[in-house]
Amino acid sequence: MTIDEIVTLIQAVSDNGLTSFVYEEGDQKLILKKKKKKNVSQAPVAPVVISQPAAPVVSPMAMAVPTADPGLLAAAKTEASYSAKAEEKETAPDIGSDKVVVSPLVGTFYSASSPEAAPYVQVGDTVKKGQVLGIIEAMKLMNEIESEYDGVVEAILVENENIVEYGQPLFRIR
16 A cells, blocks of 8 residues: 555545544554544433434545455445444434443344343343343354443343444443
8 A cells, every 4th residue: 555545545534534444454554543523412312213224425435445455445435334323323312321331342232142032131120230231243253241330221222133333322221
């Protein structure tokens, strides 16, 4: 990757508000990041459920990446998609509690260990810090999501088998 291509990638990250970009070639690794802006939240509002994803984001970054590496092109498009979803999250309403368990990674959320098993927790269940609340599958690995708080499950903010994003609220504990 030439210096001009790196400069083009940096400009694309800046123009599109991406929060990170990783490029590896051989023993070289390039990581670009941009901090999120913090918004001041307004009065609590009920969570909004969106059944259709937003229109795809067309990014100039896809044109700036060399076409010789299709894997990198796909990664750039994926990063642009995550950026658009991150911008949606920044404007999401406050969910009304300071005890919120959020997703530590991107993946598929499962409320139980298998389709036949009962969910780990339900609304109204008492939980202890460290208790398993659900699982997120990422890259064929099952990652247990543990409660960060002692309390009662007030709300489950994601449905079984839904895709979750990094930092997305999953559970509200009171």
